[in-house]
Amino acid sequence: MTGDLRVTDVEVTPIAFPDPPLLNAAGVHQPWALRAIVQVRSRDGLVGLGETYGDAAHLALLDRVAPALTGLDPFNLSDLRSRIAAALGSADAADRHGLIGASSRSKTRQRVLASFEVACLDLQGQVVGRPVCDLLGGKVRDRVPFSAYLFYKWAAHPGAEPDEWGEALDPAGIVAQARAMIDQYGFGSIKLKGGVFHPDEEIAAIRALRDAFPDHPLRLDPNAAWTVQTSIEVSAETDGLLEYLEDPTATIPGMAEVAAQAPMPLATNMCVVELDHIPEAFTTAAIGVLLADHHYWGGLMQSTHVATICETWGVGVSMHSNSHLGISLAAMTHLGAAMPALTYAADTHTPWQLGVDVVEHPLAFADGAVTVPGSPGLGVTLDHDALSRLHENYLKAGITTRDDTGYMRSIDPAYDRRRPRW
Amino acid sequence: MTGDLRVTDVEVTPIAFPDPPLLNAAGVHQPWALRAIVQVRSRDGLVGLGETYGDAAHLALLDRVAPALTGLDPFNLSDLRSRIAAALGSADAADRHGLIGASSRSKTRQRVLASFEVACLDLQGQVVGRPVCDLLGGKVRDRVPFSAYLFYKWAAHPGAEPDEWGEALDPAGIVAQARAMIDQYGFGSIKLKGGVFHPDEEIAAIRALRDAFPDHPLRLDPNAAWTVQTSIEVSAETDGLLEYLEDPTATIPGMAEVAAQAPMPLATNMCVVELDHIPEAFTTAAIGVLLADHHYWGGLMQSTHVATICETWGVGVSMHSNSHLGISLAAMTHLGAAMPALTYAADTHTPWQLGVDVVEHPLAFADGAVTVPGSPGLGVTLDHDALSRLHENYLKAGITTRDDTGYMRSIDPAYDRRRPRW
Numbered sequence: 001m002t003g004d005l006r007v008t009d010v011e012v013t014p015i016a017f018p019d020p021p022l023l024n025a026a027g028v029h030q031p032w033a034l035r036a037i038v039q040v041r042s043r044d045g046l047v048g049l050g051e052t053y054g055d056a057a058h059l060a061l062l063d064r065v066a067p068a069l070t071g072l073d074p075f076n077l078s079d080l081r082s083r084i085a086a087a088l089g090s091a092d093a094a095d096r097h098g099l100i101g102a103s104s105r106s107k108t109r110q111r112v113l114a115s116f117e118v119a120c121l122d123l124q125g126q127v128v129g130r131p132v133c134d135l136l137g138g139k140v141r142d143r144v145p146f147s148a149y150l151f152y153k154w155a156a157h158p159g160a161e162p163d164e165w166g167e168a169l170d171p172a173g174i175v176a177q178a179r180a181m182i183d184q185y186g187f188g189s190i191k192l193k194g195g196v197f198h199p200d201e202e203i204a205a206i207r208a209l210r211d212a213f214p215d216h217p218l219r220l221d222p223n224a225a226w227t228v229q230t231s232i233e234v235s236a237e238t239d240g241l242l243e244y245l246e247d248p249t250a251t252i253p254g255m256a257e258v259a260a261q262a263p264m265p266l267a268t269n270m271c272v273v274e275l276d277h278i279p280e281a282f283t284t285a286a287i288g289v290l291l292a293d294h295h296y297w298g299g300l301m302q303s304t305h306v307a308t309i310c311e312t313w314g315v316g317v318s319m320h321s322n323s324h325l326g327i328s329l330a331a332m333t334h335l336g337a338a339m340p341a342l343t344y345a346a347d348t349h350t351p352w353q354l355g356v357d358v359v360e361h362p363l364a365f366a367d368g369a370v371t372v373p374g375s376p377g378l379g380v381t382l383d384h385d386a387l388s389r390l391h392e393n394y395l396k397a398g399i400t401t402r403d404d405t406g407y408m409r410s411i412d413p414a415y416d417r418r419r420p421r422w
Numbered sequence: 423m424t425g426d427l428r429v430t431d432v433e434v435t436p437i438a439f440p441d442p443p444l445l446n447a448a449g450v451h452q453p454w455a456l457r458a459i460v461q462v463r464s465r466d467g468l469v470g471l472g473e474t475y476g477d478a479a480h481l482a483l484l485d486r487v488a489p490a491l492t493g494l495d496p497f498n499l500s501d502l503r504s505r506i507a508a509a510l511g512s513a514d515a516a517d518r519h520g521l522i523g524a525s526s527r528s529k530t531r532q533r534v535l536a537s538f539e540v541a542c543l544d545l546q547g548q549v550v551g552r553p554v555c556d557l558l559g560g561k562v563r564d565r566v567p568f569s570a571y572l573f574y575k576w577a578a579h580p581g582a583e584p585d586e587w588g589e590a591l592d593p594a595g596i597v598a599q600a601r602a603m604i605d606q607y608g609f610g611s612i613k614l615k616g617g618v619f620h621p622d623e624e625i626a627a628i629r630a631l632r633d634a635f636p637d638h639p640l641r642l643d644p645n646a647a648w649t650v651q652t653s654i655e656v657s658a659e660t661d662g663l664l665e666y667l668e669d670p671t672a673t674i675p676g677m678a679e680v681a682a683q684a685p686m687p688l689a690t691n692m693c694v695v696e697l698d699h700i701p702e703a704f705t706t707a708a709i710g711v712l713l714a715d716h717h718y719w720g721g722l723m724q725s726t727h728v729a730t731i732c733e734t735w736g737v738g739v740s741m742h743s744n745s746h747l748g749i750s751l752a753a754m755t756h757l758g759a760a761m762p763a764l765t766y767a768a769d770t771h772t773p774w775q776l777g778v779d780v781v782e783h784p785l786a787f788a789d790g791a792v793t794v795p796g797s798p799g800l801g802v803t804l805d806h807d808a809l810s811r812l813h814e815n816y817l818k819a820g821i822t823t824r825d826d827t828g829y830m831r832s833i834d835p836a837y838d839r840r841r842p843r844w
């Protein structure tokens with residue numbers, strides 16, 4: 001029934017798209033967000049799409065693996081794993097995002113695997129004539145809910161024009177941002193990226209959000225900027241305000257200490273980022289919610305396994321997001337559709353794309369959710385003109401590695417990266 | 423690309439095939455083994471196959487669910503789950519095999535789901551033109567190893583002719599059985615079903631097997647016939663002889679007590695039989711090996727999730743087997759091919775089928791392993807004449823429920839079912 005699906009070539013295109021000056025515990029987003037677009041072509045002319053990290057170290061790994069995929073049967077994900085393992089050998093690329101702890105060979109492999117696995121599933125779905133969610137066990141929901149993802153931010157990058165979102169450096173600014181984002185996307189829950197200001201200021205922002213949006217579940221994520229003691233204090237002060245507190249402090253033992261006293265569940269996408277972390281975290285009840293992210297959990301199929309693990313231990317599931325475009329959004333939507341255990345609206349950076357995308361008709365938000373596409377594969381089509389433009393951006397951007405701290409220091413030489421900061 | 427796959431009808435056919443008088447902790451196998459063959463037909467004429475339990479209580483559930491599957495898209499396994507849940511309601515059918523503990527609504531659903539999920543995957547594979555293992559992540563091995571599965575047995579059922587395997591009631595008989603089975607199938611490891619005689623006799627049989635087969639890994643499975651103390655004593659006496667000791671005693675706490683002192687890993691297919699059991703069992707280190715069985719773990723896809731859970735906790739994986747025919751063997755082979763974590767040869771009752779099957783060309787054993795079929799779907803075709811004959815058997819067998827203890831009592835009225843017995 002299927003034609004000759006063997007992979008003839010794999011193209012990896014680094015791209016850059018404008019990123020607003022979003023503040024976080026590590027500094028501030030650079031003017032360009034980097035991604036890589038993966039095209040896996042089969043002998044009978046189909047193309048599977050993937051979207052992944054675009055920093056130089058990751059690109060080098062993708063470029064090392066890509067030629068090794070010629071001849072791959074995209075239905076044989078085990079063979080994909082084997083080829084990647086063989087091509088990578090002992091490669092251990094530091095994760096320049098700095099959010100998921102020390103790099104390791106296994107983490108490196110999972111990131112690279114995910115980059116190509118999504119494209120293989122897109123190919124599979126096209127051949128089968130089925131949406132990717134049907135390859136992951138079928139959809140349990142027709143619409144995948146996402147959360148508003150608020151950031152403290154400057155009005156503009158230094159020397160540039162203000163972006164459409166404007167400044168948000170205090171509770172009023174955060175509430176205004178939330179209102180604009182919810183007006184446009186209809187999000188039904190709200191996450192604030194914290195770790196930027198003193199916890200008291202961020203608690204004040206949460207209170208302001210609660211006043212302005214009495215029915216929206218709220219989350220706060222300081223990216224491990226706090227000590228255990230600070231985390232416990234903040235959790236007490238936000239009792240009743242947060243559906244979960246995300247990564248208040250670093251390490252599984254630290255989170256376990258906080259969790260033992262916090263009135264709300266703790267969530268993480270930082271201290272539990274591969275299978276090996278799960279037993280300790282679950283046994284010590286360090287987390288109540290895992291923010292899955294197929295980009296580093298080895299792809300969509302492995303992420304469904306992870307969701308079952310969470311369900312088995314009674315741990316909730318949400319989804320983490322880095323700056324991304326429409327291929328990743330489609331992949332997240334199919335995964336979110338196929339995970340029975342998705343208990344919280346997923347994160348997305350979509351509003352921060354400022355309308356830029358690499359697909360022709362990006363999946364749309366309505367009432368804070370994305371309707372799961374029923375068309376074959378991921379259900380999105382590459383916009384080749386946009387890809388060219390975004391690749392041109394990459395070539396001219398002068399950035400090959402994400403470095404929020406370095407960029408902040410270029411603006412404020414006194415900036416001191418500390419974790420924990422409070 | 424796919425035609426109209428919607429399910430038009432589902433046929434469930436109870437069958438019976440001759441079963442030798444195999445002894446176990448509950449009594450002795452009746453002269454007929456019961457199964458049910460599931461045929462899920464799609465609008466464009468394809469048929470997906472499944473094989474499951476054939477006892478009356480399970481059949482009643484299958485018959486209740488079958489009509490509810492009309493119109494199902496077999497790629498939407500989530501919809502399959504929903505339809506089954508709706509059709510079953512609060513049904514809670516006792517498991518008459520008596521091996522996986524008290525029945526529950528969730529266990530009931532998982533058993534029924536598995537019955538149809540395999541048939542849906544067979545359909546999917548046929549449509550896609552891919553073997554089922556490719557729908558489970560692709561095969562990590564070309565050949566799935568199985569283990570010789572020895573039983574104490576009588577030469578014949580009372581009043582019947584001896585079967586081809588003859589009597590095995592002492593160490594010499596067991597060694598002879600092993601030799602005959604290994605000569606025919608080439609198995610590279612050996613499991614003895616125990617719990618029949620005093621542990622000393624079964625230890626003697628293990629020693630005899632070790633002498634006769636110095637290089638074959640050995641296993642002993644008394645089906646929880648022993649107390650914790652007896653289990654600990656047997657484990658000490660078989661130190662160095664067994665690759666694992668299977669279900670020496672009942673309950674997760676009991677197994678944990680034994681495991682704390684046993685020199686070899688403990689395996690189970692009795693005390694960990696659904697997701698809810700895993701946290702306690704893994705946290706208390708009660709087991710070192712899980713014998714997965716897709717027939718009650720909710721099907722093949724869920725079983726791959728379970729294997730990932732085991733891998734995450736460093737728990738080994740093997741596969742459990744009840745009396746079965748060639749559809750189940752094919753399903754187990756695809757699952758075994760697609761589980762990276764399969765660390766031990768799987769169990770199979772194939773040699774006890776006495777050559778009877780319900781498929782046209784059963785998968786063959788060579789050197790103790792089954793080569794994973796590359797043809798679409800499960801890779802086996804229903805033999806309709808055989809199905810008719812086996813259904814005739816069912817109608818004339820006079821058995822509608824498995825009852826090893828009742829059958830034993832019909833022969834030996836003094837037989838007393840006790841657990842633990844020693």
